[in-house]
Amino acid sequence: MSSDLEYSPYDYRVHEDPYPVYARLRREAPLYRNEELDFWALSRHADVATAFRDWERFSSVNGVTLDASAWGPHAHRTMSFLALDPPRHTRLRSLVSRGFTPRRVRELHPRILEMTRTLLEPLIEGEPFDFVADFAGVLPMDVISELMGVPEADRPELRRLAEVVVHREEGVQDVPPAGMDAALTLVGYYAELLAAKRRKPGDDLTSALLEAEVDGDRLADGEIIAFLFLMVIAGNETTTKLLANALYWAWKHRLTDRVLKEPVDAWIEETLRYDTSSQQIARTVAEDFTAHGRTVPAGSRLLLLVGSANRDEDVFPGADRYDLDRDTSQLISFGGGRHYCLGANMARLEAQIALTEFTRLVSAYEVDEANAVRVHSSNVRGFASLPVSLIGRSPG
Numbered sequence: 001m002s003s004d005l006e007y008s009p010y011d012y013r014v015h016e017d018p019y020p021v022y023a024r025l026r027r028e029a030p031l032y033r034n035e036e037l038d039f040w041a042l043s044r045h046a047d048v049a050t051a052f053r054d055w056e057r058f059s060s061v062n063g064v065t066l067d068a069s070a071w072g073p074h075a076h077r078t079m080s081f082l083a084l085d086p087p088r089h090t091r092l093r094s095l096v097s098r099g100f101t102p103r104r105v106r107e108l109h110p111r112i113l114e115m116t117r118t119l120l121e122p123l124i125e126g127e128p129f130d131f132v133a134d135f136a137g138v139l140p141m142d143v144i145s146e147l148m149g150v151p152e153a154d155r156p157e158l159r160r161l162a163e164v165v166v167h168r169e170e171g172v173q174d175v176p177p178a179g180m181d182a183a184l185t186l187v188g189y190y191a192e193l194l195a196a197k198r199r200k201p202g203d204d205l206t207s208a209l210l211e212a213e214v215d216g217d218r219l220a221d222g223e224i225i226a227f228l229f230l231m232v233i234a235g236n237e238t239t240t241k242l243l244a245n246a247l248y249w250a251w252k253h254r255l256t257d258r259v260l261k262e263p264v265d266a267w268i269e270e271t272l273r274y275d276t277s278s279q280q281i282a283r284t285v286a287e288d289f290t291a292h293g294r295t296v297p298a299g300s301r302l303l304l305l306v307g308s309a310n311r312d313e314d315v316f317p318g319a320d321r322y323d324l325d326r327d328t329s330q331l332i333s334f335g336g337g338r339h340y341c342l343g344a345n346m347a348r349l350e351a352q353i354a355l356t357e358f359t360r361l362v363s364a365y366e367v368d369e370a371n372a373v374r375v376h377s378s379n380v381r382g383f384a385s386l387p388v389s390l391i392g393r394s395p396g
């Protein structure tokens with residue numbers, strides 16, 4: 001490995017374009033060590049996929065992000081079973097899965113469609129607008145609120161709080177005090193929601209989680225609240241970024257005519273592969289392990305570079321090409337093994353509905369790239385702001 005090869009998920013140059021450094025890591029240092037930040041990183045598809053499946057050697061008990069306040073044995077208090085190993089992970093995930101069923105997600109379809117239309121229709125033929133502020137940053141959180149049974153009047157405030165939780169000023173590497181406050185307010189809100197659903201159950205996920213039972217075991221209130229909070233952390237910003245990334249990359253590669261004419265599935269999958277919103281996931285190495293001639297001691301922090309694995313030439317020939325015709329079945333954007341994203345179906349359904357409506361209403365669009373703003377986060381990649389202008393389809 002040459003001495004000039006440096007990778008940090010906090011580096012602004014990496015946020016601008018991480019793919020050149022990923023390519024070098026895969027080639028020159030497939031098991032990379034960053035002394036200063038005290039982590040190791042795997043970047044090849046085969047290694048990342050194997051590590052995802054091996055929870056015994058690559059543990060989640062200290063959480064899955066390097067950010068100081070989110071790392072440690074307490075991580076599960078805010079990230080629920082995302083930050084637990086079996087058997088505690090298995091117990092919580094199976095209880096939650098009793099309520100968070102594929103059927104419940106499918107049944108959201110008409111409401112997601114309605115919400116999409118309400119947001120999108122007024123934007124057609126109007127002035128240029130910010131696709132993130134006015135659409136992609138609104139829909140996912142409102143869909144999560146719909147799923148949980150949050151009354152419509154409360155949703156704008158929850159959206160605001162969720163935004164504060166994930167917002168980072170330039171140069172800040174950890175959750176700022178405002179983010180902590182907003183997280184506490186959200187948790188307080190979910191505690192009240194739970195109490196309200198217990199008094200008067202509805203046909204929503206929160207009520208279903210109160211009823212969920214496996215062999216006589218049930219979820220404690222604190223466990224339900226932590227899971228509701230996890231959905232905001234895991235399912236909100238990631239889906240926002242996917243929608244804006246899809247618009248951006250199709251435009252950047254001069255494929256807008258094509259994506260606006262075709263079914264949107266290939267557009268979604270190739271965007272997930274080419275530039276995934278969740279760029280890397282951390283693990284704790286449970287026992288010494290050796291790979292590529294180096295040994296990582298037990299207790300080390302290890303990053304699985306998902307964004308890099310998705311660009312591995314050994315699995316995706318011509319991986320740096322944004323290609324709507326490619327086989328994307330090996331994409332690893334939703335992880336793998338025990339922690340495979342619980343919301344993958346929901347994210348895909350939402351993107352399907354949102355982008356299909358977009359293609360139905362829009363005949364052409366332009367991105368104002370000079371004024372687009374990227375987020376600076378250690379693990380989420382995408383736009384904080386994406387100005388676009390649209391031409392609507394003529395009716396009929």
Ligand code: HEM
Pocket residue numbers: 060064081082083093144230231234235236238239242276277278281333334335336338339340341342343344346347
């Ligand atoms: C494009 C959108 C999304 C991406 C890229 C994404 C990515 C991921 C990844 C990589 C993991 C695995 C984490 C690990 O192995 O430690 C994960 C887990 C998870 N995701 Fe997603 N996700 C998305 C959307 C959603 C949505 C919409 C929801 C729910 C509303 C959701 C809920 C979860 C949950 C609960 C877990 C934890 C699963 C476990 O630990 O067993 N995600 N997600």
